[in-house]
Amino acid sequence: MTDAQRSGCPINLSLEVLGDKWSLLIIRDMMFGNRRHFRELLTKSEEGISSNILADRLKTLLEQGIITREDDPTHKQKGIYSLTEQGIELLPVLAQMAAWGYKYLPVTEELGIRARLLSEGGPKMWAEFMDELRESHLGAKRRRRGGPSVGERLQAAYESVVNGN
Amino acid sequence: MTDAQRSGCPINLSLEVLGDKWSLLIIRDMMFGNRRHFRELLTKSEEGISSNILADRLKTLLEQGIITREDDPTHKQKGIYSLTEQGIELLPVLAQMAAWGYKYLPVTEELGIRARLLSEGGPKMWAEFMDELRESHLGAKRRRRGGPSVGERLQAAYESVVNGN
DNA sequence: ACAACCAGTTGCAAATCGCAATCAGTTAGG
DNA sequence: CCTAACTGATTGCGATTTGCAACTGGTTGT
Known part of the structure; x- marks a missing residue:
């Protein structure tokens, strides 16, 4: 993840974060489909994202402060992803x-x-x-x-x- | 330009058309910067798009009905790009x-x-x-x-x- | 013990991107 | 005319990103 910073325009900066074919779909599924786990996002989406892309995008969204991740108390490996206020907006x-x-x-x-x-x-x-x-x-x-x-x-x-x- | 059609979800379909780092920047420059010619879009943008990408995106936006192109009467090679109602929206x-x-x-x-x-x-x-x-x-x-x-x-x-x- | 499930990772071929150089036709200036 | 600058692109090529499938290391339920 290199920070390109092509310009300080708000639209450009938004596109540098979200300007691809998957990031907003993940947000969409978290918002409207209530998907909160990796597996849910991977298998229960209409479009069929692949696991490496999903892992990469979740990482980026975490770094950008759009989502957070916490451990699921019911399962040591499960993580629960949540939208931040920035993500909700x-x-x-x-x-x-x-x-x-x-x-x-x-x-x-x-x-x-x-x-x-x-x-x-x-x-x-x-x-x-x-x-x-x-x-x-x-x-x-x-x-x-x-x-x-x-x-x-x-x-x-x-x-x-x-x-x- | 293959029509992928990953799903019939409106957000997904929008992203299939506009989900990249340049398309919306071109629309932005046409809207707010009043860029209407290839050369204006190429050189007068903050981010510095390259000519092959610009040509490709303009073609796609034309095919999608988001912009139109007409000949410039003052110059046989110049084209004037305009937003359609779909693009304005x-x-x-x-x-x-x-x-x-x-x-x-x-x-x-x-x-x-x-x-x-x-x-x-x-x-x-x-x-x-x-x-x-x-x-x-x-x-x-x-x-x-x-x-x-x-x-x-x-x-x-x-x-x-x-x-x- | 064992199968199913969990969140990822890895390898690799294909597609796309970004940059620079180039192209052919058009126009303006001398 | 002749030429230089300008027009909308196109081409070649290395670097990056994508998509698919297989795989990893660990956890859970039976």
Whole structure:
């Protein structure tokens, strides 16, 4: 990992960290799929990342302070990966990217439903979801709201499509 | 350009098109730097893209419908690259990415000022800027507003920082 | 004891990247 | 005209990154 530093432009610096085909997918799976272990990220993703790439990206994301790793008390070899606040704040980036992809690219119905809901929900829903992530990844206390969480609503919508309404 | 199609997820599909270190920088320069010719994109960027990569990315962006190319009437070899509506709608993605980079990465003051203004301006300012881009890239008529345009304001702020207030 | 599971690592071929040199056509100046 | 500078690229080549498969060393459940 050599720090290139091509320029001090915020977009360029972001791309130097996240500008590849896998890093944001890992973040996506941690956010929306609740994948927290190496094996979950490796096998339960749509795209099929290979283990060496996954190991390399997790290392980079750790170094960049986007995720953290702690030992799983139930298994000496397992690690639990969590998003940091910095990582959680990538949600708006992913949400905008998902909205753009949903609008212009050949998205399948099952995998597009989350993007549609998140786009329709707008920044207010994003903020609510980020609060939920702060609870599950940072252990932060969250002001409870009535009804199902954003995460639950997204998951329910996905399953609804898969099971044919 | 093989169409991989790893999955129909909107985030994945977006990354298959834009997930590299240069594509979004080219879009950035077309949006904020008003670069419209090959040579401008090649030489007037902070990061120094090489000509073969630039040619390849422009080709891909053309194929994807994110930009268009037309002949420059003043020079038989020159082409004018323009953003399509699809390309213009990448602005929110870039804006969120810039805001994140501005907050968490070692951004220089000169190159960060645009990100700060755009972040503070929020979606309303983005929409206004996108309307300006529709005018300059698509030839669309725009409802004129009083005062300087968003593009002018961003440029003025940048120069103000460079010249030491 | 043994099979399944865990987080990675290694080896290697293929693809991509980055740099410099080069190309052929176009334009401006003398 | 003639030439020099400029146009959008293309080519060659070494270095890096990727993708795949096999493998490692350790842990857990039966």
